[in-house]
Amino acid sequence: MDEAHNIRNRSTGKFKAAVALKADCRWCLSGTPLVNAPEDIQALFQFLKLPPLDKFEIWNRSIGRPIKSGDALGLDRLRAFFSSLCLRRTKDLLKDRLPSKTVEMETIELGKHERDVYDVLLKTGRLLFHSLLNISAREALKNYSHILECLTRLRQACCSPTLIPPERIAAARRVLKIYAEYVDQGDDVKLTSKQVQELILKLQGVLDADEECCVCMEPKDALMCVLRKCKHCVCEPCLEKIIETKRGAQPSCP
Template sequence: MSNTYCLVQSSGGQLELRGCVFSRSKDVPYVQSAFEAAQVELMPIWNYDPSVFFDIPHLRLTSPESDEMAHNVWCSSALQQCQTTLKPHQITALNFLRKNKSCENDIMSLWNQPTNGWLCRFAHEAGISMGNTQDGRSRGSILADNMGLGKTLTTLAYVLATSDAAAEFLWEDWINRSAATLVICPLATLSNWQNKIDIHIENQAIKYHVFHGPSRNQLSKKDLQSASVVLTTYKMIGKSGSALQPNRLTIGSLNLCWFRIVLDKAHLMRNPSAIRTQNLLQLESQFVLCLTGTPVQNRLTDLQSLIKMLKIAPWDRDQIWKNCLIPQMNVGAPEAIKSLTRLMQSVCLRGTKDVLLNLPPKVEHAVVVQNGSHWENWSRELHATFIRMFGRLRTSEERWDPAEFFRQMTMLRQFCNHPIFTRGELLIQPTWQWQDLGKIVHLIGSLQIFLNSVQGIPQTKAVVFSSFVGFLEIAIEADLKNSTRNLVGILLVNFKPLIDFIAWDKGIKFACIATMYKEAWK
């Protein structure tokens, strides 16, 4: 009769109780259920030695991610249409999104949790209506993974997995509804969505239209209703365009109920009273998905706007936030923390690179570099001038110019890169050398050591990214001419093929890439 051995870790509160659990084999399911009901996490011990514990075997608990991988039949067809294999955390996200959109998901059950008793009493005393929770209002989620973890690809896979439901939604009212997922994003990321569809999704698996610019006038209502995805920007949201162009075609003027709305960079609607936020709240959809790595940036009203967009009654009521949740959170009330935590656990999924990618610890090492003695005097003089003009030694009672303040501050920062960038402020015009500043000397020295001494790498290479072209030019001058390729103006969306090219070209050991211009090669 074998037993099991596990580590117990309490998931609630700041205090942790750790211990070992031994159980008869036949009782393992009951033990697991009991700990799960008590919200106590069972974890495997990586260095468990059965010989120390009378040869009692170690129960290997199945990880949540592997469970979800085994139960992803519902999206298997969608995954086959993705040319890029989704990672386990993306499969986890797909199942989370599916759970939150399920018709079996009772949106009032969250409100009726015992931990929200204080909120229920407040709502009752304040006469806040719970609203009709069966009126087909939007349901959805917040996907708040760190940047770079593939939220866009996860969303596209989810669009594929729910295409049948989208078609059914359209045919229930083919006049006023659209089967499309409306993706609203900043103009800067519009091309990124197009590239992701073209690169990661099989040809024609996702039919999409771009609703932006003059070409949007050529799109018919039928085009927008039958597409899988409609890409648009935040500037295209509104009822009737701008005051100067009242008849301008916008998303709001279409009067369509979308199957799903996806807000990319959803934190852009953090201000509840902003016109942009109000326009977004006027849009109609069956489901909503908010994509943001920072659901809370400065204050809780940032989160309030997202919850209102999801329309989870009665959490979307202004009185709940302004008169109850926010004041209690500001004083650190335990009941408010528990309620908000439960809410976020229900509607928000967040993954971090440290946990999902198993990255090594980040090592930060500060290196203090000094200017040459003749440049150190100039550095002190420039700093003293700045302090006299804008700092504690300011004597003038005149209001200082903000533009001049930022110009002077930028000049001081540029001096830290190299004195040549402040030559307009200096009274002398000496002969310049790249060795004139310790910062560039340290950078080049470290790069040369890396390129010449790394063991176990057949071809060592280094790439420096910067929007400060002047600094890159100094770095190029300091390095050996034969080992440097200066690549200027590579857009962010083109970085991967560029890096692949650098890795392939044996003649490149050190590359400098500027990110502020359009494509040009030197």
């Protein structure tokens, strides 16, 4: 199996189908046998049907759990098992046969539309990152996936704006427009954690440009609304009234 790390998740149908294949011989080819956790390797052992480590319980007891607890014995066992099963081929083995690498760099100017899309995405990405960082480094780390999404969109914009859903670009423009209302004569505004989360939801397309409170039915700024689990937007004044009047009652959708 080429690119064998693609079956590292034991809960996927892809992994189960691969393990169920009937074969006299099995090989795994991969440049990254371990991607996220030691369990990635155990999935390959299951595909290769290598007893006893093809049984997850045995693997976890002898290798997985010791590695997670910091016991060097688990890593030593894994290395010993690997050394008896794996053939490793590095570029050093072929360095005398390969031609020298040539790197050429060219600067390409973005077109007007491409630059406009890129700048909008860049501004929203910076706004998100700095807003999270202003709260705390821990808050930024908790939301790293959203930051990576912004970086991915920037890379897509460099290739072609058509790779980005129009809704995502429109959401970025709305976020900048809403944030501009919080800025007084160019001074930066430090958003609260709740406002940053609403901003993230906005970029994900969960909130519309002008939200309507489901209680007072008045249009509200999206960053001034609270998005409940039921996906209804409730403005802060109405939410405070609900909490006060229904104190002690069973929570319910307004």
